[in-house]
Amino acid sequence: MQQMQQQPHETATSFVNIAAYKFITFNDTAEKRPVFLEFCQQHNLRGTIILSPEGINLFLAGKRSDIDAFLTWLRADARFTDIQVKESFSEHQPFNRMLVKLKAEIITMKHPLIKPEEGRAPFVEAKTLKRWLDQGHDDNGKPVVMVDTRNAFEVDVGTFENTIDYRIEKFTEFPQVIADHKDELNDKTVVTFCTGGIRCEKAAIHMQNIGYDSVYQLEGGILKYFEEVGGAHYQGDCFVFDYRTALNPQLQETQTEQCFACRAVVTPREQLSPAYVPGKSCPHCAPELAAPASESNASAAA
Structure with a gap:
């Protein structure tokens, strides 16, 4: 374990x-x-x-x-x-x-009828979610499906095992995407999650409003999950919107960086590319300069 x-x-x-x-x-x-x-x-x-x-x-x-x-x-x-x-x-x-x-909203969804102040969607605490994931189902025997409400570049840094990732580019895309996939999730318990809880709170309320009958939000998001149970069932790190860029499940800063030019996440391996110039470029925005890390290392050793 x-x-x-x-x-x-x-x-x-x-x-x-x-x-x-x-x-x-x-x-x-x-x-x-x-x-x-x-x-x-x-x-x-x-x-x-x-x-x-x-x-x-x-x-x-x-x-x-x-x-x-x-x-x-x-x-x-x-x-x-x-x-x-x-x-x-x-x-x-x-x-x-x-x-x-x-701002008009503390997290932009452009669905003004969603008012978390008037009633939250059900939530699941970190320790309970870990137990559900350990056993493969919720307390009623229904399979549990994790739905990531974050943007694609955040998901790429790390997410829960076997999560559903709709590759959204901004949160305003989520309502339509989740409505389009309602039928395939109807017989499951859906747990929405995000970095700190704010996006998944709105997401879960919207899902209830359009007819999902077994949906929860992860209380406190990924950061609270890390704080309470560590990295069980989670792969990678968690992107954060500050100069630490990403935290591991021990809530420690990692070596992941964010490109100043294009804002893409740059992994430690990608930082070995000649395209990575801190403050100027990275393999995502200067692909013509990019080379596999193994090639760069071989050239340096030659």
């Missing part, structure tokens, strides 16, 4: 990285934007906060005392008292600056 590996410990020099979201009516976003920005800047925090009439979504990094101060301040607002946070640690600041953005 696969053992859960030890997560990295926080040290005196660590940066605490947090990800959190909540769907809640938030009509004073314009007034709150400068307040959020000022507080974060005063506490040396960096990252991105998205404020929307449907709620808040945030990715921040800073020292422990500053992160704790932010969460205490945020939770003093009754709308965010119970906001749940996922944590990981790094030895460097993974963000370059602090941004607070105003």
Whole structure:
């Protein structure tokens, strides 16, 4: 049986990285934007906060005392008292600056009738999902199917074993794709998942709305799954939207990079290509320069 590996410990020099979201009516976003920005800047925090009439979504990094101060301040607002946070640690600041953005949705789906605040779809916690995957079915004996709601380039970095990946390029494509495949999934228990839970929450509600009768969202997404059970039934790493690029199941930064020019994910092997010039190009955007890693190594040894 696969053992859960030890997560990295926080040290005196660590940066605490947090990800959190909540769907809640938030009509004073314009007034709150400068307040959020000022507080974060005063506490040396960096990252991105998205404020929307449907709620808040945030990715921040800073020292422990500053992160704790932010969460205490945020939770003093009754709308965010119970906001749940996922944590990981790094030895460097993974963000370059602090941004607070105003958007129509905290995750764009373009289905305004989906309102998670009015009622969530059923969710499955990480430990229960692992047990289902261990035994090959849910507690009612139905086969479990994992559906990845992330974009194709994220899936390529890592995903659950035997997952369904519809190769979407943006989340707004998901509603039509999942409707088109409804018949083939109707006799199964479907678990939607994403990085931190926000996309799969909307996805599961939409699936319920169009008639799926056994659908769940993975509570807290991949990051919470890693935190609670490690990498069981997961292959590869998890793409994250900061300068760490990807985390392994121990929530540690990997050697995966993202191309500055085309934003493609560049694996350690692809970084051996002559097409990979940090900050300029990679094998995905300069394929005429690309050569297999074995060829590059052979040339270097010649």
